[in-house]
Amino acid sequence: MRRARTLGIVAVVLLASLLGACTRPPQVEEPERTLEIGATGEPAGLDMITVSGAGTPFVLLYNVYETLVKLDGEGNIDPLLASEWTMSEDNTVYTFTLDKGARFASGTDVTAEAVVASFERNRSEAATDQIMGKWQVVDTIEAVDEDTVEITLSQASNQWLYEMTGPAGIVTDPTGDADLNTTPAGSGPYEFAAWEEGSAIELVANDGYWGTPPRFDSVTFRYYADPNAMNTAMLSGQLDIISNLTVPQAIEQFADETAYTVHEGTTDGEVVLGFNHRTPALQDLRVRQAINHAIDREALIDAAWGGKGTLIGSMVPPTDPWYEDLSDTYPYDPEKAKALLAEAGMASGLSLRLRVPNLPYGPPAGRFIAAQLEEVGIDVVLDELEFPARWLDLVYTKFDYDMTIVAHVEPRDLEAFANPDYYWGYDNPEFQRLIEEADAGSPEEQVTKLQEAARLLADDAAADWLFLLPNIIVTTPDISGIQANQVSLAFDLTTIAARS
Incomplete structure (x- = not known):
């Protein structure tokens, strides 16, 4: 970028000196503005509705694809394709007025019918389970007129509009016939x-x-x-x-x-030591607690991430309204870890597969954790997987792992633990109830219920939250x-x- 501008300036100076007697200034072509x-974290594919992973929206969201509403740098919801929106008194009917100037790159107008077609696709069986889950609370999607979209929820939801600022809310051009x-x-x-x-x-x-x-x-x-x-x-x-x-x-x-x-x-990127709750040994709370006690997370941040990062104790970053500091729920205590393993009848002979993506934090964190778990008697088989394809196939899709490490960067993703079919296989009816009540309640109830849910996750050692990415x-x-x-x-x- 800097070289292009410098060359452009030199060209202007040379032309001016050679043609100084001319009354009309020479036309100088503007240098291309490149970035x-x-x-x-390269994408696994370019259709963020049908392809999992954060790599696709990182490049395309707000740049190529737009949503009715978007998040600003402070996490506030602002207009984008919708110039304004209203909610019914019971917070179940959303009416969006589209910006009359909005057009697709093809030149076609962004109409209510186009929005409806996109949203119906976004909640169809073609979508990933994660995307479909964000639409479960929606009953109907209708075009009232050319510029107005009405969406009716089956119940009030504090989370739904927020979800529409992300991949689940993208609007695609219905006139395109190419593979998205x-x-x-x-x-x-x-x-x-x-x-x-x-x-x-x-x-x-x-x-x-x-x-x-x-x-x-x-x-x-x-x-x-x-x-x-x-x-x-x-x-x-x-x-x-x-x-x-x-x-x-x-x-x-x-x-x-x-x-x-x-x-x-x-960031919202919780680096999680995830447990496969389908693994028999990890169904024992004492084993999960032992793993949490066995890992010195402060030393891990120093060793694997240059001392940068924030300790967290559940799936909630400090920027969320329901954040509480739960980072000391399971302090580093290898002797306590050994005692818990003995109590569970696994003082020796426990072997777990730790499959990590070959992302920058994965291998160094994996090696550190393997060494610490071996100190308390857990044999760790460490396997580095190519990301995204290999990790998504074996860990995310086939559940072929015992433990893994990955950064979950989706905003406000505490509710991911409420889906028993998600790759962790965590199935806790009490947690699921709290998530449902938080979403349907008042904003004050949402904060209270989600704080309770976060504490439940921490106490249940549903995972080990290693640190929050800077x-x-x-x-x-x-x-x-x-x-x-x-x-x-x-x-x-x-x-x-x-x-x-």
Whole structure:
């Protein structure tokens, strides 16, 4: 980006000196405005309705696909395709008025019928279980007129509108006949251009965008399996942004403020040591408690994540309204862990498979945990799986594991533990009841019930919440508009610009 601008300036100076006697200034072609972003966690596919994983919305949400309402950098719900919306007194009927200027990249208007068609697809059997679950509370979806959509819920829900800011609420172009898993079609400021699998995804400006024009002609997300290679690319001037520094130990490499700007914030990314509750040994509460007591999570953060990150004790980050500090529910106590294993009749001979994704936090955290569990008598078979394909196949889909480590970055995802068919296999009727009551109750009841649910999860050692990922973004100094906190699944390009 900086080289392109420099060449453009040199060209202007040379032309001015050669043609100074001319009365009409020469026409100089504007350099292309490009943005190069380093990233990890490549998508498994491009249709976020039918494909699981956070990699797809990271690139496409708010950039290629838009929603009726969206999350801002502080977690507030703002208008997007809908210019306004109202709710009935009992909070079961939502009426959305579409922005009359909204158009798909194809030039077709975003109409109520298009929204209805998208939403019916989003809640169909073609969708992933996770997406379908966000639509369970919806009864009917109707187009009142060309610009008005009415959605009726079967009961009041505190969570539903929030869910519509994410992948479950995207609106797709109904006129497109291509496979959305290979050719996304939305209304956002950028259009999908190309995907070189294993390497990069390129977006190009939607020149007919109905909102604020995109600030770049093209944006490329470049994927790095080795985070050190991404840092090297940034240091050598090949990147404008590291979207999340996944080797926090390397932050000092970017200490020169004349060359780099470091933005530090928080995320919703709970790094979870997940248990397969279908594994007989892990159905014993004492074994799960022992594993929690056996792991020194502060030392884990230092060893695996450069001391960056926040200790948490349940599936709730500090940015959620119902957060309580539960990080000391199971303090590091290897002797207590040994006693619990003995009480459960598993003082020796317990062997568990720990299958981790080959994401930056996975292998180092896996090795650290394996060593600590072996100290209390648990034999750990550590297996590193390629992410996303191999991990999604064996762990997420086939439940072929005993323990795993993965960051769950979806906002307000406490309710994931209420689904017994989810890959953890956690089935607790009391927890499920609390989630249902929280969603249907008043906002005050929602906070109280979700706090109770989070405490139940912690006490039941449903998992071991290792730490909350920090959000560390590195940019060149000319980049502005970076959102320090990653509170949605999107890497939102609409706020980012390059200073001239």
